[in-house]
Amino acid sequence: MVWNAFLLALRELRRNVMRSFLTILGIVIGVAAVIVMVTLGSGATVQVSQQIASLGSNVVILIPGQMGPGRGASVAPFNESDVEAIVRDIGDLKVVAPAATKSLTAIFANKNWSTAVTGTTNDYFTAGNWIIARGRTFAESELRAGKAACVIGATVVKELFGAQDPLGNKLRLKNISCEVIAQLEAKGQSVMGRDQDDLIIIPLRTFQRRVAGNRDISLIQLSVRDASAIDRVKSALERLMRERRHLAPNEENDFSVMDTRQIAQTLTGTTRILTLLLSAVAAVSLLVGGIGIMNIMLVSVTERTREIGIRLAIGAFERDVLTQFLVEAVVLSSFGGLFGVLLALAASAVLAQVLQVPLILNPGIMILAFLFSGAVGVIFGYVPARRAAQLDPIEALRHE
Numbered sequence: 001m002v003w004n005a006f007l008l009a010l011r012e013l014r015r016n017v018m019r020s021f022l023t024i025l026g027i028v029i030g031v032a033a034v035i036v037m038v039t040l041g042s043g044a045t046v047q048v049s050q051q052i053a054s055l056g057s058n059v060v061i062l063i064p065g066q067m068g069p070g071r072g073a074s075v076a077p078f079n080e081s082d083v084e085a086i087v088r089d090i091g092d093l094k095v096v097a098p099a100a101t102k103s104l105t106a107i108f109a110n111k112n113w114s115t116a117v118t119g120t121t122n123d124y125f126t127a128g129n130w131i132i133a134r135g136r137t138f139a140e141s142e143l144r145a146g147k148a149a150c151v152i153g154a155t156v157v158k159e160l161f162g163a164q165d166p167l168g169n170k171l172r173l174k175n176i177s178c179e180v181i182a183q184l185e186a187k188g189q190s191v192m193g194r195d196q197d198d199l200i201i202i203p204l205r206t207f208q209r210r211v212a213g214n215r216d217i218s219l220i221q222l223s224v225r226d227a228s229a230i231d232r233v234k235s236a237l238e239r240l241m242r243e244r245r246h247l248a249p250n251e252e253n254d255f256s257v258m259d260t261r262q263i264a265q266t267l268t269g270t271t272r273i274l275t276l277l278l279s280a281v282a283a284v285s286l287l288v289g290g291i292g293i294m295n296i297m298l299v300s301v302t303e304r305t306r307e308i309g310i311r312l313a314i315g316a317f318e319r320d321v322l323t324q325f326l327v328e329a330v331v332l333s334s335f336g337g338l339f340g341v342l343l344a345l346a347a348s349a350v351l352a353q354v355l356q357v358p359l360i361l362n363p364g365i366m367i368l369a370f371l372f373s374g375a376v377g378v379i380f381g382y383v384p385a386r387r388a389a390q391l392d393p394i395e396a397l398r399h400e
Helices: 002-015 017-054 080-089 123-127 140-145 154-161 204-212 227-244 260-303 305-313 318-355 363-389 393-398
Strands: 059-064 093-108 111-120 132-135 149-152 170-173 176-184 199-203 219-224 255-259
Touching: 017 260, 017 318, 017 363, 059 227, 080 093, 080 219, 080 227, 093 123, 093 154, 093 204, 111 123, 111 154, 111 204, 123 219, 140 204, 149 154, 149 170, 154 176, 154 199, 170 199, 176 199, 176 204, 199 204, 219 227, 227 255, 260 318, 260 363, 318 363
Parallel strands: 111 199, 149 176
Antiparallel strands: 059 219, 059 255, 093 111, 093 170, 093 219, 132 176, 149 199, 170 176
C-alpha cells in the first residue's frame, strides 16, 4: 500500500515539476542553512582551539590590573623581585617569563614598519610555544649585559627585508641599532584577530634600559609542568601576589591570573552559542517550507477532488486516501531535505575556503536535518491529507 502510494506520489511530482521544486525550495534553503551554520561553527571552534594551543601549553598569564575597560589604570606593574619570588616560592613550574611591551617603529634601509617590541628572556619562547625557524636564542651574556640583539617575527621579515636574509643585519629601534639573530616560525593571527608574527623580541634588560627607561614588567607568563597542577599554581600565585602587593582581605585583586584553558572555554563557548543562534534562525526556513507544503497540498486536494471521489466510490478507505496524500507531502519534503544536504556540502566547502576555517563535516547534523525535513512533511501534510480523506464521495463526484 505504502509502496503504491510512493509511486503515485512520484507520478504527481513528475506532472508538476516546477511547482514541486518551488514548493520544496524553503525546505532546501532551511536544511542547507542549518547544516552550513553548524559546519562553519564547528570549524571556527576548532580554529579557536588551535590558535589558543599556539599560545603555549599549560600556560598561566599574570597581568597587573583587572580585566575590563579602565580597570588596569593606575595599577602598579610587576618588577623583577616579583619574578624571583614566583620562581622561589611556587612549584610545578617549567619556566617563568617576564615581559614588557611597547609599540615602536622599526627601520631598515629605506623601509620602516610599526610593530610591537617585547623585552623578555629565553623562557618566553618556551612559555609561548615559539619556534626559532632560523638563527639562535639570546646568549647569557646578551641577557645579562642588555645587548642590542633581536629576534623578529615573520611579518617584520616580510615588511622590512622582503626576500633578503635578515640574519646578521641591523635594524633601528628608537635610538638602538639592533642586530637580528633569529627569525621566528610563523603563527598567523590570534583569536582576537591580531597578527602574532608582527613582533620584535629583545633582551628584557635592553628594553628596560634603552626603550622603557624603567624596570617595570607588564606581563609574566608561567609554563606549568602538568595540566593537573594549573589550578593549584593559580591559587598559590594569587596568594603570593596579594601578599607582595599588600592587599587587605577585603580588597579585590589589582592583578589578573588567567590560563589558556579559560580563554579557550570562553571563546569556544561564545562560538557555540553564536552557532546555535544562527542555526535556530536558519531553522525558521524549514517552518516556512512546511507552510509552503501545506499550501500546495491543499491546492492539490482541491484540484483532485473528483479523483478522490472516484477512489472512495469504488471502495477505497479513508485511511488509503490519508496515506496517499501524507506520503506525497513526505516525499516532497524529503526531496527538499536531500537537495538541501547536497547544497550544504557544496556551500560549506566554498565558505570554509573563503573564511579560512577548517571544514569539519558533521554526519549527525546532516542526518538530523534530513529527518527533520521528513517530519515537516508529516506535520504540515497531515491537515490536507485528513481533509482529502474526509471528503464525501457523492459531493466529490459532483465537483467540476
